[in-house]
Amino acid sequence: MEHLGGLELFVNVVRSRSFVEAARLSGVSPSAVSKGIARLETRLNVRLLNRSTRKVALSAEGARFYEHCLTILRTVEEAENELVQGRELPRGKLKVSLSEESMVLSRIADFALAFPDIELELDFTDRMVDVIGEGFDVVARSGAIGDSRLVAKKLTVFGSRVVASADYLAKAGVPARPMDLLQHACLHYRFPNTGKLEYWQLRELEPAPAYPLPVAMVCNNIQGRLTFAKRGLGLAWLPDYVALPALEDGSLQSVLDDYAVRAEPLWLLWPSGPYLPLKTRAFIDYLSAYFPGLR
Numbered sequence: 001m002e003h004l005g006g007l008e009l010f011v012n013v014v015r016s017r018s019f020v021e022a023a024r025l026s027g028v029s030p031s032a033v034s035k036g037i038a039r040l041e042t043r044l045n046v047r048l049l050n051r052s053t054r055k056v057a058l059s060a061e062g063a064r065f066y067e068h069c070l071t072i073l074r075t076v077e078e079a080e081n082e083l084v085q086g087r088e089l090p091r092g093k094l095k096v097s098l099s100e101e102s103m104v105l106s107r108i109a110d111f112a113l114a115f116p117d118i119e120l121e122l123d124f125t126d127r128m129v130d131v132i133g134e135g136f137d138v139v140a141r142s143g144a145i146g147d148s149r150l151v152a153k154k155l156t157v158f159g160s161r162v163v164a165s166a167d168y169l170a171k172a173g174v175p176a177r178p179m180d181l182l183q184h185a186c187l188h189y190r191f192p193n194t195g196k197l198e199y200w201q202l203r204e205l206e207p208a209p210a211y212p213l214p215v216a217m218v219c220n221n222i223q224g225r226l227t228f229a230k231r232g233l234g235l236a237w238l239p240d241y242v243a244l245p246a247l248e249d250g251s252l253q254s255v256l257d258d259y260a261v262r263a264e265p266l267w268l269l270w271p272s273g274p275y276l277p278l279k280t281r282a283f284i285d286y287l288s289a290y291f292p293g294l295r
Contacts, residue, residue: 004076007069009036010048014066015135017056070132071273078275090282091117097129097139098122101222103158103241103266104140107290111283118279126221127192132271137280139269140287150269153284156291160201160239160262163252168232175235178202178259185216185234187225200237201262226252239264 012022013033023030041048048062058066098104102124112120123129123136131139131150145152162175168185175181181200189198199205200213216234219225222242229236230251246252268284270276276284 004073006036006040006043007073009033010040011066011069011073013037013049013056014058014062019056067132070135070271074271075273075275078273078277089117090115090279092277092279093119093121094279094283095121095135095137096123096283097131097134097136097141098124099141100124100126101239101242102140103239104155104287104290107287111286114286115279115282118282125192131269137270137277138283140266141269142264142266145267145269147269149272151272153268153288155266155268155287157263157265158240159260159264160237161243161254161260162200162202162235162256163229163238163243163247163254164235165230165232165251166253168229168234169253169255171232175255178204178256181213181235184214186213187228187234187236188213188215188218189222189225189237190218190220192220198237202256202259203261204259 009022009026009028012025013019016022016025019030019033019037023033026033028036037049044065046061046065047059048065050057050059096108098108102108108120108122112118128141129136129139131147140155142158162181172184173180175184178200186200190196191198197215197218217225217228219228222238225236226238226242226246228234229238230246235255243252243254247254268287270280270284
């Protein structure tokens with residue numbers, strides 16, 4: 001168990017990039033953290049961390065060791081949880097990553113009410129996070145999944161549509177076919193990871209548009225495009241679950257519905273392993289029940 005304590009100190013230093021913050025997280029003094037890391041490096045006969053007066057960074061060996069530490073500590077936690085699953089309700093901190101405009105927020109609020117002993121830490125970002133390296137228990141993301149270290153469960157599939165305000169359509173005209181978009185103001189989304197603009201998945205533009213769509217504005221979040229489309233600044237390509245309230249209240253209208261072909265899966269992702277913590281299982285099951293067609 002003494003060795004496990006050293007691993008926990010190391011992981012806390014890496015995550016916080018600070019001996020002082022790691023000491024706070026571990027409930028010990030900064031000098032105790034420094035000595036613990038030194039003992040660990042001595043035992044392993046390798047430098048795990050490169051230290052300077054301003055920052056702490058992993059060495060190449062430390063990066064590989066860090067991945068193993070995460071696996072070991074998670075396995076220990078999962079084994080402990082398995083022993084208590086029959087005796088108590090789910091509890092503890094659950095770290096979850098969600099896209100900035102998530103379609104499951106209401107369900108997560110219901111989950112928080114149903115499981116008051118689980119402390120939710122929600123991180124909202126559209127970037128692709130390192131699920132294991134950043135210590136997430138569960139991640140909700142759409143699109144293709146390429147990390148073999150993760151278990152993936154499909155929650156649902158959603159589409160997207162082209163929308164605009166009635167004022168904009170009255171002024172600029174209603175596009176009848178996708179190629180008509182070349183004459184319109186288009187509000188785009190830029191992916192934070194790649195820097196590329198999102199492709200509007202419309203028949204006649206598949207597999208790639210003959211010409212790039214005009215760029216009237218670029219936003220890196222959904223709410224920006226939703227707001228600007230409502231104000232009549234152009235056409236936007238938005239997920240159904242984002243556009244639906246505005247379509248229902250009349251602040252937006254959809255066009256080219258017969259050409260929209262997007263069918264994007266929404267996934268729950270979590271680190272693979274022999275044990276699944278009770279808190280994580282409860283979260284996965286609760287959200288899965290919201291989309292019974294794909295259970």
